[in-house]
Amino acid sequence: MARSWLIGNALWLQAGWWACVLGAHLPWLLLTATAGLLLHLRLCPQPVSEMRVLFWVTIAGCMLDSLLGMLGVFSFEQWPLPLWLALLWLVLASGLRHSLAWAGQPFWRAALLGMLGGPLAYLAGARVAGIDLPLGPLYTGLILAPIWALALPLALRFAARC
Secondary structure, three states: OOHHHHHHHHHHHHHHHHHHHHOOOOOHHHHHHHHHHHHHHHHOOOHHHHHHHHHHHHHHHHHHHHHHHHOOOOEOOOOOOOHHHHHHHHHHHOOOOOOOHHHHOOHHHHHHHHHHHHHHHHHHHHHHHOOEOOOHHHHHHHHHHHHHHHHHHHHHHHHHHO
């Protein structure tokens, strides 16, 4: 895979994260995230496989976040979860076969990245987007760490096999 594609994908993941999280207050930014996803699919070397990854990872991620919301880890105004958060799952999924693929092997690397990066992304996103964390940031992070230590390796393994 071309180095420029990987760098572009990594930059897209950052820009997409910000567009989604800031889109909680500036909904027009969600259109830029959607346009970025469409551009990603247009440029993707294997769009059919990519769409499969985007679909299934987003479905699983939205179910996970909805469950966490129902259990009181998050408090969303929209039910089952806000549109910007669903789009954020699409953004994450768009990097699994590309700029995040390096983390897939060995398993411990993905688990460590998930354990640290997942909760940090949630805590930062909640703060920017104004999502309430009823258990507080510490307990929320402690709950999310083992979930993401498993979720990211599984998502990366799924993406690699599509």
